[in-house]
Amino acid sequence: xxxxxxxxxxxxxxxxxxxxxxxxxxxxxxxxxxxxxxxxxxxxxxxxxxxxxxxxxxxxxxxxxxxxxxxxxxxxxxxxxxxxxxxxxxxxxxxxxxxxxxxxxxxxxxxxxxxxxxxxxxxxxxxxxxxxxxxxxxxxxxxxxxxxxxxxxxxxxxxxxxxxxxxxxxxxxxxxxxxxxxxxxxxxxxxxxxxxxxxxxxxxxxxxxxxxxxxxxxxxxxxxxxxxxxxxxxxxxxx
Amino acid sequence: xxxxxxxxxxxxxxxxxxxxxxxxxxxxxxxxxxxxxxxxxxxxxxxxxxxxxxxxxxxxxxxxxxxxxxxxxxxxxxxxxxxxxxxxxxxxxxxxxxxxxxxxxxxxxxxxxxxxxxxxxxxxxxxxxxxxxxxxxxxxxxxxxxxxxxxxxxxxxxxxxxxxxxxxxxxxxxxxxxxxxxxxxxxxxxxxxxxxxxxxxxxxxxxxxxxxxxxxxxxxxxxxxxxxxxxxxxxxxxxxxxxxxxxxxxxxxxxxxxxxxxxxxxxxxxxxxxxxxxxxxxxxxxxxxxxxxxxxxxxxxxxxxxxxxxxxxxxxxxxxxxxxxxxxxxxxxxxxxxxxxxxxxxxxxxxxxxxxxxxxxxxxxxxxxxxxxxxxxxxxxxxxxxxxxxxxxxxxxxxxxxxxxxxxxxxxxxxxxxxxxxxxxxxxxxxxxxxxxxxxxx
Numbered sequence: 242x243x244x245x246x247x248x249x250x251x252x253x254x255x256x257x258x259x260x261x262x263x264x265x266x267x268x269x270x271x272x273x274x275x276x277x278x279x280x281x282x283x284x285x286x287x288x289x290x291x292x293x294x295x296x297x298x299x300x301x302x303x304x305x306x307x308x309x310x311x312x313x314x315x316x317x318x319x320x321x322x323x324x325x326x327x328x329x330x331x332x333x334x335x336x337x338x339x340x341x342x343x344x345x346x347x348x349x350x351x352x353x354x355x356x357x358x359x360x361x362x363x364x365x366x367x368x369x370x371x372x373x374x375x376x377x378x379x380x381x382x383x384x385x386x387x388x389x390x391x392x393x394x395x396x397x398x399x400x401x402x403x404x405x406x407x408x409x410x411x412x413x414x415x416x417x418x419x420x421x422x423x424x425x426x427x428x429x430x431x432x433x434x435x436x437x438x439x440x441x442x443x444x445x446x447x448x449x450x451x452x453x454x455x456x457x458x459x460x461x462x463x464x465x466x467x468x469x470x471x472x473x474x475x476x477x478x479x480x
Numbered sequence: 481x482x483x484x485x486x487x488x489x490x491x492x493x494x495x496x497x498x499x500x501x502x503x504x505x506x507x508x509x510x511x512x513x514x515x516x517x518x519x520x521x522x523x524x525x526x527x528x529x530x531x532x533x534x535x536x537x538x539x540x541x542x543x544x545x546x547x548x549x550x551x552x553x554x555x556x557x558x559x560x561x562x563x564x565x566x567x568x569x570x571x572x573x574x575x576x577x578x579x580x581x582x583x584x585x586x587x588x589x590x591x592x593x594x595x596x597x598x599x600x601x602x603x604x605x606x607x608x609x610x611x612x613x614x615x616x617x618x619x620x621x622x623x624x625x626x627x628x629x630x631x632x633x634x635x636x637x638x639x640x641x642x643x644x645x646x647x648x649x650x651x652x653x654x655x656x657x658x659x660x661x662x663x664x665x666x667x668x669x670x671x672x673x674x675x676x677x678x679x680x681x682x683x684x685x686x687x688x689x690x691x692x693x694x695x696x697x698x699x700x701x702x703x704x705x706x707x708x709x710x711x712x713x714x715x716x717x718x719x720x721x722x723x724x725x726x727x728x729x730x731x732x733x734x735x736x737x738x739x740x741x742x743x744x745x746x747x748x749x750x751x752x753x754x755x756x757x758x759x760x761x762x763x764x765x766x767x768x769x770x771x772x773x774x775x776x777x778x779x780x781x782x783x784x785x786x787x788x789x790x791x792x793x794x795x796x797x798x799x800x801x802x803x804x805x806x807x808x809x810x811x812x813x814x815x816x817x818x819x820x821x822x823x824x825x826x827x828x829x830x831x832x833x834x835x836x837x838x839x840x841x842x843x844x845x846x847x848x849x850x851x852x853x854x855x856x857x858x859x860x861x862x863x864x865x866x867x868x869x870x871x872x873x874x875x876x877x878x879x880x881x882x883x884x885x886x887x888x889x890x891x892x893x894x895x896x897x898x899x900x901x902x903x904x905x906x907x908x909x910x911x912x913x914x915x916x917x918x919x920x921x922x
Binding site for chain 2: 279280281282283284285286287288289290292293297298299301302303304418420438440442450453454455458463
């Protein structure tokens, strides 16, 4: 837990510095938490159950994904399929200046937990890629994604990706079914914030979505067992 | 964010990591999927899924939008109506997990109508019809509850195409309207009705009603047919929600209908009401993790068969509104002690009443009149309305009413809330058309 908080602290510093660069913007009323966040449940979500054991349930194919161009944190152009290869993947969409309570910071904290869990299971880790994809291409440059990556200190194959432009980004969000919207002031000026129903996606070896987790209700134990369930599938999967 | 200092961000994020979530100050409607964002504050619209009635307007099922913002010049008026063509026994529906689309079902020939409510919340638009539900699902009939899961829709069926009886299943589609899977209910508890998930416990509850052959038959004929009366559900199933596997079958005699999970932390229980036995039931998790069902109150005088229908639990788990169809009455129970509900208010809403929906703040409560086309009362007792009330914790005070017969609309049933602010300044990444829709159009 200490390592996790330390890494999140690093990200928070980056968030802070990004915020400071925006101070030149014309004066607008502050954006309250209620403007950026959605309400899901009453009170904090704490998973009060033991995740069902791996292999005791089915994960049907929810949807099939196309391939999409992405840019990695070294600035190299690649694609979703090329990054994944024939591996399983957990994909989280974020923007790095997000401070929404149940949004990106929580998703990233959970991705980091998965990274650490996978680091303890080398056989499984070889079959899994963690992918963090930004939906803020104008600010989340490869260099920024590299800085974020350094703050999280991945111990497994965890890539931090962005896109070359909103033109490249839009088909990805549409294909995954990841709603994202810029939150504007009433005069049409962008607040610098997004509203988004943040989801985390479990992909099988054939780039098919096998589960989707709501960030605010996400349980890392469940994701790990889902990964083990898919990993135990015969090659090609059950469906 | 610009106003947030670094230490505050750090503290916030650190506490998030510790609790795995965030305290939310406000939310909205109380029985929606926990996977779906709630609208906060004043609702601007109520969307009413309305059964077409012969000789009333165009006679078709329709989605009716009523202005519910008291500051609006059209407050309490119908501002939009979208007919879907024909009568399909319009019944229930639900939003997708992003709340951009409203899926509405028909219990007769099992269509699903998908409305876009995000582009213009004042004027929902029919964007897709799924007419292959029975074929897709391998024979399920009567899509009832639409419960949003992340990226998909969980639908409980009421019947099956084989014998039109009560054996049914849970069916899933992805948000594009593509079929995902069917999970048939177990042989020892085969009937379906409502389905609700409590994500915190990874537990899902289903309840049980009756099949097409009963719900499409006149109520008087069903009640007078002793054989037909044997074919009502008397069970609830506790499921492992993630695995979609039944864990426990609970005996809850008399057709348990709507399921309402408590909303507050550590409240590991749900309520339901039984239509035929007029009892309020508590389904509560025990210290060993299993669930127990107990009848905790009578609803009216069970000997008079008031026929309890919809129920609505307030966000603080204190008040439970219970409608009963035959006496057209709502009873408000104080369920602060869920084992000892007490009636604190009772009010006749009309000659018949079915659905009840309340806002998250609990201050406004909406009622509609229709149960099923063949079960609604006839003659002068066939009042068809939406009525809005204010609730002050002690009594209901009328706000406005819409006469659905006079307005040429039909029989109003399920209600959902819409709000302009929820969609304000939002631009969907896909700008409307999704890949699968393009493929289908081609």
